[in-house]
Amino acid sequence: MxxxxxxxxxxxxxxxxxxxxxxxxxxxxxxxxxxxxxxxxxxxxxxxxxxxxxxxxxxxxxxxxxxxxxxxxxxxxxVIGSESQWSLDGEKQQEDRFALTAVRRFIDRLPEEQRIVLLLICVEGRSYREVSQITGLPVGTVTSRLGRARSAMRGYLEEEGAEANTDGSPDGGIENGKMENGR
Structure with missing residues (x-):
């Protein structure tokens, strides 16, 4: 046996x-x-x-x-540990929360089949082969769905960036790391 x-x-x-x-x-x-x-x-x-x-x-x-x-x-x-000092910078925390919210919105907009592949590979750290086994899809299909999800993410980030540039300037009013009002 x-x-x-x-x-x-x-x-x-x-x-x-x-x-x-x-x-x-x-x-x-x-x-x-x-x-x-x-x-x-x-x-x-x-x-x-x-x-x-x-x-x-x-x-x-x-x-x-x-x-x-x-x-x-x-x-x-x-990379995470390379920051010289962890601080409770309120502005940084707000930016991080905004980024996390934007990522969640993006993931929620994806078609289910792309969302599953993206989460398994990019969040769970699974290999393409593992995702293929988990989902029952050929590796090529996993690869193409991940590619479409990444392409959609690029488009979403470009769209979000365009919306952030409300003053019409390419840098959204930021010049040399400072806002127009001097901050």
């Missing part, structure tokens, strides 16, 4: 995962994720091929994805 074969592979898989992850807790998480992925995709395993090789490949791919995601998050956190 396939279940028994998977259970029999756990000690080997754990050693492999510990080696990849570098720690027992991270290795255990990797083993669990590997088993979950394998069970969810059993129909993709070809009978007569090596189950251990297939599961090792799943573990390796998950590990590489986690490394890539970790590097991406570290870059984002470095």
């Amino acid at each position: 396939l279940r028994d074969e998977i259970v029999a592979l756990l000690p080997q898989l754990r050693r492999f995962a510990y080696g990849l992850a570098g720690s027992v807790p991270d290795g255990d998480d990797l083993v669990q994720a590997t088993c979950e992925r394998a069970i969810a995709n059993l129909e993709k395993w070809e009978k007569g091929t090596r189950l251990d090789s297939w599961m090792y490949r799943i573990a390796q791919n998950l590990h590489f994805n986690a490394l890539r995601d970790g590097k991406t998050r570290a870059r984002h956190l470095a």
Whole structure:
């Protein structure tokens, strides 16, 4: 029975995962994720091929994805942490709230199929392949829907920028970082 074969592979898989992850807790998480992925995709395993090789490949791919995601998050956190001092600047908070509200309005305007893809990839950090598996869409369809969502976002941001320029000047009354009234 396939279940028994998977259970029999756990000690080997754990050693492999510990080696990849570098720690027992991270290795255990990797083993669990590997088993979950394998069970969810059993129909993709070809009978007569090596189950251990297939599961090792799943573990390796998950590990590489986690490394890539970790590097991406570290870059984002470095940018966030690069501000020399966190402050309670009321004007900055208002600008941030305005930006968040604008992003929410934009996302709400997207067609459902584009919204799902955009949220899974850009907010949840899922890969195109994962989104393809989650939604049941081909990767090419995921890519095109994300492209259309990003294009719509550019158009929306340009539209919002045009509305912000109420005085008709290209910079909305801002020159050299100062408002026209000297602020």
